[in-house]
Amino acid sequence: MLEIRNLHATVAGKDILKGLDLTVRAGEVHAIMGPNGSGKSTLAHVLAGREGYAVTQGTVRFEGKNLLELPPEARACEGLFLGFQYPVEIPGVSNLTLLKAALNAQRKHRGAPEIDATDFLVWVRECARVMGIDPKMLSRGVNEGFSGGEKKRNEILQMLVLQPRLAILDETDSGLDIDALKVVAEGINRLRAPQRAFVLVTHYQRLLDYVQPDFVHVLAGGRIVKSGGPELARELEEKGYGWLEAA
Amino acid sequence: MATQPEDLRELMRRREYRAGFVTAIESETVPPGLSEDVIRLISANKREPQWLLDFRLKAYRRWLTMEEPKWAHVHYPPIDFQAISYFSRPKSLAQRPKSLDEVDPKLLETYQKLGIPLKEQEMLAGVASPVAVDVVFDSVSVATTFKQKLAEAGVIFCPISEAVQEYPELVKKYLGSVVPFGDNFYAALNSAVFTDGSFVYVPKGVRCPMELSTYFRINERNTGQFERTLIIAEDGAYVSYLEGCTAPQRDENQLHAAVVELVALDDAQIKYSTVQNWYPGDEQGRGGIYNFVTKRGDCRGKRSRISWTQVETGSAITWKYPSCILRGDDSVGEFYSVAVTNNRQQADTGTKMIHVGKNTRSTIVSKGISAGYGQQSYRGLVRVLETAENARNHTRCDSLLIGDRCGAHTFPYTEVRNPTARLEHEATTSKIAEDQLYYCRARGISEEEAVSMIVNGFCKEVFKELPMEFAVEAGKLLAVSLEGAVG
Ligand SMILES: Nc1ncnc2c1ncn2[C@@H]1O[C@H](COP(=O)(O)OP(=O)(O)O)[C@@H](O)[C@H]1O
Ligand SMILES: [Mg+2]
Numbered sequence: 001m002l003e004i005r006n007l008h009a010t011v012a013g014k015d016i017l018k019g020l021d022l023t024v025r026a027g028e029v030h031a032i033m034g035p036n037g038s039g040k041s042t043l044a045h046v047l048a049g050r051e052g053y054a055v056t057q058g059t060v061r062f063e064g065k066n067l068l069e070l071p072p073e074a075r076a077c078e079g080l081f082l083g084f085q086y087p088v089e090i091p092g093v094s095n096l097t098l099l100k101a102a103l104n105a106q107r108k109h110r111g112a113p114e115i116d117a118t119d120f121l122v123w124v125r126e127c128a129r130v131m132g133i134d135p136k137m138l139s140r141g142v143n144e145g146f147s148g149g150e151k152k153r154n155e156i157l158q159m160l161v162l163q164p165r166l167a168i169l170d171e172t173d174s175g176l177d178i179d180a181l182k183v184v185a186e187g188i189n190r191l192r193a194p195q196r197a198f199v200l201v202t203h204y205q206r207l208l209d210y211v212q213p214d215f216v217h218v219l220a221g222g223r224i225v226k227s228g229g230p231e232l233a234r235e236l237e238e239k240g241y242g243w244l245e246a247a
Numbered sequence: 248m249a250t251q252p253e254d255l256r257e258l259m260r261r262r263e264y265r266a267g268f269v270t271a272i273e274s275e276t277v278p279p280g281l282s283e284d285v286i287r288l289i290s291a292n293k294r295e296p297q298w299l300l301d302f303r304l305k306a307y308r309r310w311l312t313m314e315e316p317k318w319a320h321v322h323y324p325p326i327d328f329q330a331i332s333y334f335s336r337p338k339s340l341a342q343r344p345k346s347l348d349e350v351d352p353k354l355l356e357t358y359q360k361l362g363i364p365l366k367e368q369e370m371l372a373g374v375a376s377p378v379a380v381d382v383v384f385d386s387v388s389v390a391t392t393f394k395q396k397l398a399e400a401g402v403i404f405c406p407i408s409e410a411v412q413e414y415p416e417l418v419k420k421y422l423g424s425v426v427p428f429g430d431n432f433y434a435a436l437n438s439a440v441f442t443d444g445s446f447v448y449v450p451k452g453v454r455c456p457m458e459l460s461t462y463f464r465i466n467e468r469n470t471g472q473f474e475r476t477l478i479i480a481e482d483g484a485y486v487s488y489l490e491g492c493t494a495p496q497r498d499e500n501q502l503h504a505a506v507v508e509l510v511a512l513d514d515a516q517i518k519y520s521t522v523q524n525w526y527p528g529d530e531q532g533r534g535g536i537y538n539f540v541t542k543r544g545d546c547r548g549k550r551s552r553i554s555w556t557q558v559e560t561g562s563a564i565t566w567k568y569p570s571c572i573l574r575g576d577d578s579v580g581e582f583y584s585v586a587v588t589n590n591r592q593q594a595d596t597g598t599k600m601i602h603v604g605k606n607t608r609s610t611i612v613s614k615g616i617s618a619g620y621g622q623q624s625y626r627g628l629v630r631v632l633e634t635a636e637n638a639r640n641h642t643r644c645d646s647l648l649i650g651d652r653c654g655a656h657t658f659p660y661t662e663v664r665n666p667t668a669r670l671e672h673e674a675t676t677s678k679i680a681e682d683q684l685y686y687c688r689a690r691g692i693s694e695e696e697a698v699s700m701i702v703n704g705f706c707k708e709v710f711k712e713l714p715m716e717f718a719v720e721a722g723k724l725l726a727v728s729l730e731g732a733v734g
Contacts, residue, residue: 048689051681076691088686091677092704101700102690109691141704142686158690 001026001197002047002067002166007058009046016042018222019058024166027194031208031233032201034219035241040201041085043219044170048082049075062166076102077109079165083155083172085201090142095154098142099124099161106162127160130190132183148175156187163191168199173207185210205237218244277334283307286439289334293408293442296415306428306438313432319595320624320656321564323537331502333440333473393457400456402486403448407475410446417448421479425508425545425572433504433566434541437473441506444474449484449515458714460489476507480515482548487518489717501526503562505540513548513575518556520713522721525561527728530619532591535563542569546578546607554581555598556712558721560728563592568626570599573607573635580609583709585721587728588621588653597626597658602635602668611642614706617653618729624656631661631668638665644674647705649698649729677705699726 002024009017016039024030034040046053047060049072060067067075090098104114115123125135131153143151152172159167169188173181188198188211200207208216208230216232217224218241225244226232277285286307290300315326397404403414410418428438445461461476480486503525509517519542528535538561544553555569571580582598600609615623623646631638646655657674679701687697703710703722710718 050685050689072685072688073691073693076689082689084686084689088680088682090683090686090701090704092707093700094704097700097704098687098690098692101692101696102687105691105693105696162690 001063002199003059003061005059007043007046007060008056009042010054010056011042011052015056016222017046020219020223022217022224024197024199026165026197028215029192029198029200029211029213031213031216032199032219032224033203033216033233033236033241038219039222040219041170044082044085044168044201047075047080047168048072073105074109076162076164077106081159081162081164081167083152083159083167083169085170085174087143087146087151087155089144089146091144093142094140095138095142095157096121096124099138099158102158102162124161127157130160130183131157131187133157149177149180152176153180153183153187156184160187160191165195166197166199167191168201170201171203172200173202173204178206181206182210205233208233220244277332279332280329281307281331281333281440285333289440289442292334293411295411298419299411302423302428303439306435307440309429310432310435310439313429313435315432316566319566319626320622320658321566321593321595323564323593326502326537328436334442396456401450401453402455403446404459405446407444407446407477408442410448410477414446414448417479418446418477421477421508421510422475423508425510425543426506426541431541433539434506437475437504437506437541441473441475444476444505445478445488445490446476447478447486447488449480449486451481452483453481454484455486458487458489460491462491472501472503472505474505476505477510478508478517478519479510480512480517480551482513482515484512484515486516487520487714489520489522489714491522491524501535502537502539505542507540507542507569509544509553511544511546511548511551511553511575511578514550515548516552516554517544518554518712519544519569520717521555521557521559522713522717522724523557523559523561523565524724524728526563527561527590527592528563530590532563532620535592536561538562538565538567540565540567542567544569544571544580546571546573546575546580546604548578549575549604550577551575552579552581554583554712556581556583556709557585557596558706558709558713558724559584559586559594559596560724562594565592565594565596567594567596568598570601571609572601572603573609573638574603575607576604577606578604579607581712582609582611582613583712584612585614585616585706585709585725586623587616587725588618588623589728590619590621592619593622595624595626597624597628599628599630600640602629602631602638602640604634605636606638607635608639609641611640611644612708613642613644614709615644615646615655616649616702616705616725616729617646617655618649619653621653622656623654624658626658626660628660628662629670631663631665631670633664635665636667638668640668640670642670642672644672645705646674646676647702648676648678695726695730698729702726702729 004020004022007017007020032040046055055068100120128135128138133153143154155172172184213230216228216230218226286303290303426434429435447459449455478488509519511517525536525538546553553571559565569582573580580600586594586596588594598611611627613625615625617623625644627642629640644657648655655676659672661670684694684697688694702725710721713721
């Protein structure tokens, strides 16, 4: 589904990714861990197509397509979803408006007609219920005045509504209390399916207790320095990252 | 938004002013220049009574002694008032057509292209919610629809030149009673040379059975448009009126100096909406309409109410302050505005709320959007006189900036001479941030659509004041006006 080869990227003239390789197949859940500043969010933004994140070398293929030549909106329409580490506030635009515009843009891309207004509301309310989001919040501005935890839950809500093929969730678990974490994990597990894949960027074993990863990778110094199974995450939790960098 | 029709997207891509065409039609245009003779000619041409000619000449003589106002935050080279032609009309309209069948097909086609199919308007009566339309082409009114139906309700809706002939006592009583002939430089000029415009009279206790609207169109080169609109709502009457404006794309600037007077008597309500889309000039600021307008409503009666709602997307320069004089006790004045300045457009707009009567209330909601090199100022005055016991005003003034070369300025003035007054003022300035657009795009929404969504969200409060079908129009117009503003 996703094939990253020898990816080099710079941000503001600084080399951040330095030869990163990663392969994600349909149905898999990958966890990416690593020290602060190692380039995890940079990787996420490069994949989503943020301006200013320049790829200097390497290739990224998504479902056989050259991902790097697509603008961000086309990547989303192809089924790529980024759950932001820092979700953005858009005052004046309601969550419903954003979701409807996004859903219809993606449907249009697939050649599907616009969703019926009632079907849309029923669908979004159902997703909101799963995420424990009060339907009233749907009419409020996007992330406007939301607490940190509410913003993160809102990201997962958007994911549930849009049903992407590949979801990259950047530290969606940070700053959540245990109940919110369980809700977020429930949202992710609900979407797990043989045709879907996840890349979870996280610092903590906690999330992985609820969402079993198939692979765990350590990103350090702009590269994947170690890969393993779920046991690697527990090892990291115990020993930290120091032993890897030393190695 | 997701519901945007395909043709809008296409329009946005092509980045053009869609009303910018010229109608090839033979016109009679008075040679450029202004003098008492020109005024006498206009007046004679319209077979006006002596009192109206006197009104014009008085205004002209006053205008000669006045100076062009310089206090607005706008910049433009001096206007040569002798280079403007003050009267132009399609030849075919020398005799006013009696019905639409007599109107030159080329003119009907013009309005069709602008999305105002006059013929269909009449035929669709009773199907969709009907809107009665008066259309003014250069200096004269082309046609007014639904006259019969309105007459049955006792409502008069006709070109003001026709009202002068048919209802002289009404025109004489109210013309200049809200905006005196010497009120300001442009109002004086308008009073001297106004050519046409709409007249509305709603009698006592009548709720006007449909929306009324006027479309103003400037076609001829070097021609100014000086229309005059007068709306009177008698005791307990209600009327909702909308004006729309367009002009061809031309390299030189054209002057539009209108005067609108509203009179609301006891318990009457007037809703006046504007969707202004005069040609704004090109990206370098060449051409475009100078829109210097005086609009004022007089809440003359007790418990009367006047609301101004404006969506200003066009014009090279806008200078406009729709105002309310809250004379009657318990009267209410409202001003809801969205103004867009893109490329080199400049706007200095706002309102005046003059509280005279007791328990008078006013609301001001101003939403300014600047993009490109656009410069925009909100200028608002709230004046509370000694007599205005318990006056209330709430002002909200928000600016949205797109890019970092544009500007927004706020000039709120208050004069309070009664200690029981309560005034509140809120103001915000925000920017469409790169990360907001990226966030939307990461969800599959294109940049244009994201801008349009954010801008529409910003303007929601004002759009909901517009008649339904125009709220949708206004949203689209905004999107087109802001094409190319980002990226
Ligand atoms: N917009 C930016 N401008 C300059 N430096 C940046 C920018 N974004 C990220 N960086 C730098 O890139 C490095 C990697 O950051 P990031 O990808 O956010 O790390 P992580 O998500 O792993 O904590 C850091 O050194 C950070 O300071
Ligand atoms: Mg990060």
